[in-house]
Amino acid sequence: MGEPLRVGIIGCGVISAQYLETFDRLAAVRLTAVADLDVARAQAVAATREGVFAGSVEELLARDDVDLVVNLTLPAAHAEVASAILASGKAVYGEKPLAASTFEARGVLDEAAARGLAVACAPDTVLGTGIQTARKALDDGLLGAPISATATMVTPGHERWHPHPDFYYQPGGGPLLDMGPYYVTALVTLLGPVESVVGSASRTRSTRTIGSGPRAGEQVDVTTDTHVTGILRHSSGVLSTLVMSFDAVATSAANIEVHGETGSMQVPDPNRFSGDVRLKRLGADDWEVLPVSAGYVDAGRGYAVADLALEPGEEPRASGTLAYHVLDVMESLLRSAQSGRSEQVASTVERPRAVPLQELERRD
Structure with a gap:
């Protein structure tokens, strides 16, 4: 090196x-x-x-x-x-x-x-073994032809733990722009770029009460939507359903599920670098945990910088072009929620290169 x-x-x-x-x-x-x-x-x-x-x-x-x-x-x-x-x-x-x-x-x-x-x-969580093992399962045909996906993030709100949560509830914040990058980046990594979206959005409260830190008990105004849902049509024809919420309590659903003609797959939390990938094959009685087969082992935030350093002549896997497309998808979804119409996503991106299973060299 x-x-x-x-x-x-x-x-x-x-x-x-x-x-x-x-x-x-x-x-x-x-x-x-x-x-x-x-x-x-x-x-x-x-x-x-x-x-x-x-x-x-x-x-x-x-x-x-x-x-x-x-x-x-x-x-x-x-x-x-x-x-x-x-x-x-x-x-x-x-x-x-x-x-x-x-x-x-x-x-x-x-x-x-x-x-x-x-x-x-960021996010570079998609470079870890969780999302990359799921991607390899798709690429290896374990699900057959992909049909649909769901991506769900539900939390009652960051004000419960964040001492200064104001920007989460202002324009430019909200659950989609805050947490959506993890989920949309994972969906694009797994299923390719998005060509159109249909969205809807709402908010349940006009104020939020800070729950911790020196401002505990102080109220902040909510000036952006705090529950966003939408359907993303990928260029491949796959339909992804997205739910991002700062309003609800919890969900028992997997963070991301992908469904194909011959199998369904549970994908780990895209805000984490690892986690079990579970597959239910057509005709099988139970779900099975797939062996870790791709991605950076023991990855953490900043691994995309090392990935860029090791392959300087290549387009970064966590590229600015990918981040732009993800932002374009989210903006299009919010426009659709306001207009009530389907919105075309103007940008596109190449599906990022897969990460082979590997450990990066550590310092002595």
Whole structure:
């Protein structure tokens, strides 16, 4: 293996801990710099890691020991920060969504193309053994010709645990834009791009009460829909039904199920990297757990950065183009919910390359 990819992080909030754990253990990447609007937070991260610079965003972007920057800012800032990263001559890996809108996301991709720089984006959970084993089962024909899928995410709301949940209940938030990227990315990885959607949406309450942290008991206004459902028609003809809710309590259904002519498959939580894939074959009495057969073993958030580092000449599996298509699908679904009409999805994408079963090299 050549020299590791030198990585910086902008945004040292809660989610950064998971990326840091990944970068600390993988040989393919080396953390060289961290930055945050609150420089003290960046300094706290760097203090526990030898040779890691901590400072402002501007200072990080000016450094010549950073090849790629991981953008962990708030969704509303994703496009602005990504553009600044690209302008500094560095590749970018963003947390989901790629941007707050497809208009902003298109600007990021066009700028990257003009500069010859890579753009990749979360979620990379689809690179783990859970989704990849399910994909291999499909590719190996264990279900026969795929017919349909269901994807369900039900929770009573993030305000129950998140100390600052405001943005989840504002335009640009809601269950679809927050959690939908995991589910739609998984569906595209499994079944290919989406060509049209029909959607409907609702909200049950006008306010939410914060349940934890220093603002516990404070109410926040709800100005976006909190329950979204829709039907996605994939270019292959497969129909996927999507339910994303911050209103309901729980579900007993599998997170994702895929149905084919000769089998049905339960797919693990797409917000996780692993989990059992269960198959019910036509005529069988019981479900069977399929052996792990594909994907990165013991993966964690940030594995897409290592994936990009190991195959620099290839389109990233968690590409910006994929993230753009997923955002386009979700925006189209929300437009359909408002218009009451079927909406065509303007973009498309190649189904990402499968991940063979493998373990990445660890640091000594």
